[in-house]
Amino acid sequence: MSSLKLSENERFIETIKNFSKKPYLFRKTSFESEVTRNDGMLLSHIQKKISDGQSKKHLLGIDIPSIYKEMFDFFSKSNGINYNSLRKIVEFSGLSHHIIERIINIVFLEINEDTLVSKYNFYLVIALVGISQNGEYPSIETLRKYKNNLPIPKLYNISNNDHVLSYDKMVGINDFLFGFILNSKQTFNSNSSLETNSVQECMSMCINNINESNICPWTTSNLWNFNFIIDNVYKNCGERSFLYNIFNILNSTQFFSSVDRVNIQFVSKKKGFFLFKHVNYILFSVIRNSRVIRRYSDFLWLQECLMKKYPFRQVPLMPPKCFSGIIFVNGHYLSIDSAFLERRRKGLSRFINAVVRHPIFRDDPLVIAFLTVSSEFSLWRKQTILTIHDEFRDKVIDDDLVSNFPSDFDEIIMNIKKTINLQIDNYIQLCLIMERLLKYQQESATDMMLFALCLNVLSEKNKFVFTNGIVNDFISHINQGMSVVSKHFLTTQEFLEEEAKVLNEGILEDLKCQRDNLIAIKNMFDRKDKLDVDNISFLEKRIDTNLDKLTSLDMKTDLNSLDKEKIEKSIMKDKELIANQRSRHFFINKCILTEIIYFQISQIYIGKLYRDYAQERIKYSELLAENWRSMEIQIASMPSAFI
Template structure:
């Protein structure tokens, strides 16, 4: 008896007198049924063994994020019981016998109110998605799709539960719409978008706290807008699964929140001989709890290694070692050293944020080896190779690669220079504004304090009305004190905006330039001669066919041509494999860049909070001054 017929017999036999499924009955009745039927008893024992093995079928960290958010959504609304899961599965549109098949694969002896674990929920959802793709639901099929799980669709989960309103979607979505939405106009004509004048209103989110008081729409909307784009832009199921797999590998929550922070301090004392002195930097790693000393050339070496090993990834920018005008190097002052320190900080923190770079052995050694890096490099023979060397693509993945990849790249490259220019201008304007603000405040308040002190000295000579003058002098001292406090607050605000907000803007600028440099390296290094080889193979095949027609052909010539054909076909396969791996890498980097755009929202949020903070402190300072000078004479009675 086949597994399917055995299962059908099992479900049919164990219906009770109320016609309730066996899954809802008590254990004693189940034992009574199975005890009298040897086939069913063996099936139940087999199910118990399989139940233990199912715990290791899927790794919860590898399932798509949609699974996580769907579980949180249903668990929050009704509690994740068997009854809730059953109703959800029944809304998938699958035939009744397929639903029974999925349920009976996963559960044995379970009541309606029994709570379902997250892992079993993922397994059921995976089987539903597999069934909707036309595959037969089984453990073997689940193993087949283990690394490329499909996304199931359900009728009872509508957009109102999974979509953020427009007022909750912030500026971060602009980059997503520019880079991907514009590349597929089919999205605007999708039936699910009818009746709207703004694509952003339907950015789909799977979110568990959207209506709660502590919801963070900026963070969650960035995650799940990408899922919405995948579902609506890429209609092919294989393309969607491919992109979901990439998005899942990047793990946005880990990319954004489980990030090390490297603090860099400048060592004031130079080291080295008379004419060859250099500046050292102390690097503090927060997560690794390490402290190392590095010099500028060490940072430059790390960047060169990353470019050599990962030429098709967005390697961060390095600040210049010095500036020159017409071949003459400018003097290195404290202001330039501080700017270079900040540039190095942006570089190394961008490296540790990157999901691939931060696990590279060279990066780990750079951040943890306590000795000088030059001495450490002498102890090893470092061989740095391209990350795609000796790698071969999976044939199935090549079929699932998005067909619109070239169109997306073209659209990105059309706008990248414009975005870079915008951020360069924005950084220059903000930097000049902060310097002007800081300098003008210092001059203005210095003049005010000088005039106040002069006025105080002028008042001291009068002895006509001692009490009157003493109150005036006390009031002026209070005013002087509060003006000094205001000056300190404004200077502190300008310093915070300069060190944090401006640096965040420069990080966005550097990220865009890194993307452009990645495309430039691709144009320079990703070169193949596939078309030439294919033409040569065709010509050799024609020669081979002509030789076969001839009478008394030379076997040596035939073997020679066959070897040429096989060699060229191997080269074609190798170059196509590399092309696919490079394109997949570029696509992954673009997705990572989209995820990292959440820092734009954080940037403006921090800016608003800092302005509010210092505005309130200034208001409190003036309020305190008003109270303290209340006794200061202001009129004669």
């Protein structure tokens, strides 16, 4: 039984085996097991004092923002703030369960739900939440990095019929939407699959507004416009909608910092037999703080599982097993160069990061196992029994959902299908052009190096014309000047190569991500056309035939009750099949709609990638300009005419 379920006088500490390895939320202290039941209240009081003292110690020398103090005063003005209320505040941050556990365990040793939280514990929790939302792993060491500028966390409002508080003092803070529910059991669940009535209602209203305004959301001007879709949602649903929280979690900085990031690197040595060696990859999960080794077939297995389990969602693309020019023997490639391996590594990185960004995929047990199981994954797959079932199995259709669903959904999908091929073609061209531009820059860097080498040769071979005299000094100054120019050309080469490398990892990969996302949407539509089939018309005809048979049986005098019962059962079974197929068809369309909205919201990445691109170009342009200015100053004394 959890310590939270025990009364204050009944709590006691149990000895924990494998203390350092066991995951925990409320870790036990080093006090051992011989603590009587009557010592529970005293022990709890001691632990609270220790926790308060540790928090105060951690905050020494750190500037506490005034907003932290106002938040604490606001929430503690009615009988203080207890642990349960603080936990709800943290859950409104949109952070993963793992990060929330990490923050709680840093601050508290052990605490009861009703225990009042001190201001120092409150400040420390809020600071760690803000740090986590900035993409940093929460720790005391990270806290000290922000000692002069603690971040303001972004917490998102959630509606409830019991009581909602609005904090007017927060209006002046950009993107800070703060709300809290006291004495309420409703909390934000980051595992939500966007499948609630309020979500569907808002989606319907959003799409209707888009259609009424005669704006195509898939044009290049609106495809990536975050406010375009958000404004339509807020116009109808307001802040009380559950969808409000989803959109805010995906908003601006939070969208980029709250999701996991997986880094992929090569394992230094290949494995396998001669001629059939394979490459392994090391995966580092930032938020989960895990390190695992996987091979290409493991990634392929994960994609196949996602395809089977979520055929009507935008499953990310995998890079091909091989590219053109690779020699194949019995299914194995013999000619593998570093360029091929690097292309595939980047493709795998795009795939797994798209998976962990997706609000449904990232919480799937298979994805979690893929990122956390430290043993050899092929053995884990053999030892694990997987049951992959239809995502919409046992779901019952609701009349309210049907009434709120956009009536012109098929027209919306058709319009998207008409434009998506053009979008894909344009992104393919963008990737090719950017790749060509970066190659030109790398070639330019190489030419800079060749130019510098030629100058060095000239300066070394340009011998003195006379052994003594003014001409000798003149040539000497010329040679020195050429050496200076050569050094600055080499510096320019370094800057150009470094910039090309940064842009290759930056905007080029970002453009390929957008291309892959569009192709994933197109593949999702193709799977829908293939898999979303039914035989409702056949079943309806069979029901009509059986009804006619029942009518004819009723007219007969020698009625066979067994035949009639058999026909009635067949009719009931067919009607049930029709209802199930219609329900499945509706939920498939509903799922497709959520994926379209998620895709459109994710287009805020486009704005980020071009901002990052501009910043990198400005940075290296300034470095190059400074390099040329330095060269100009140093060659000012270089002879330019005979005196």
